[in-house]
Amino acid sequence: MELSLQSDSETVAASQTQLACPACASSSISAGLHVPDHEYGLSYRACYRQCEACGSLFQDPMPSLQELAGFYPGDYHSMAHAGLLSAIRNRIRISRLESLASRQSAILDYGCGDGAFLVDAARHMPSRQFWGFEISERPETAHLANGAVTVVKGSLPDLLAVLPQCGLMTLNHVIEHLPDPLATVSALVRKLVPGGILEGQTPAADSLERFVFGARWSGYHAPRHTVVFSRSGLSRLLERCGLTAIATQGAFNPAGLAVSLASLPHRQGGRIRRSGLPWLCFLAAASLLGPIDLISGRPGVINFFARKGAG
Secondary structure, three states, X not given: OOOOOOOHHHHHHHHHOOOOOOOOOOOOEOOOEEEOOOOEOOOOOEEEEEEOOOOOEEEOOOOOHHHHHOOOOOOOHHHOOOOHHHHHHHHHHHHHHHHHOOOOOEEEEEOOOOOHHHHHHHHHOOOOXXXXXXXXXXXXXXXXXXXXXXXXXXXXXXXXXXXXXXXXXXEEOOHHHOOOHHHHHHHHHOOEEEEEEEEEEXXXXXXXXXXXXXXHOOOOOOOOOOEEOOHHHHHHHHHHOOEEEEEEEEOXXXXXXXXXXXXXXXXXXXXXXXXXXXXXXXXXXXXXXXXXXXXXXXOOEEEEEEEEOOO
């Protein structure tokens, strides 16, 4: 897929506009770093700036929703569900949701893809009502798992018009894809019951992995990741959305580290095939290196948790 590059004059004009960090709102912003697509080989090079206050990264210029839609190829990896790694990942997520969910309130998976994970979750967590959302140009609603799962596709207002109050919302590798995370998360929080929980998983900009791999770090996932939060930046964003009891912890995610390793031979971007013997070797190496990443205190991927106040 060929995407046109922004001209130098347009880039200069954009840089002269007062920028603010999407995470903490600071206007202290560093110079940009252009990062190629190391996973799907798009010619577009995303420019990331870093907030000098919280350390979060964000694209400048920020792509529009229409531009973002063009960055996801038909074989995008999140739409594949087969394989042992996918099954293990789902089971870990379900265990986390089981420990957080109440039986009385609905559960929302924002960025649910085709809803396959929710169908699996409904099988393990009977009597819960699950909702899923995925952005789409055409609004539609599907009912899965004998009515236990409702998947809404369309825009955020389409979801908010039908979504009940929820006790738990999960954003698993989603918040870093949002061009305006403050607006989106704030709108979702209004649909959380008092005491309700928002949780998820996301790459961490202040990680050892980013320091080691630089522009080849999988957390950029350029140009699809719009905002890559540091731990303090993510906490600040969640506070700005009205959430409390915010916590983060390292997560074991060998696929992310495997992508970083597989990107090392790329000079100007490239494509990674997530199957076959080479990919299995990268996963094996990532699994061995994963514990080092966790004990470093600067994990490449973090789980996050926050609660809506009772008042």
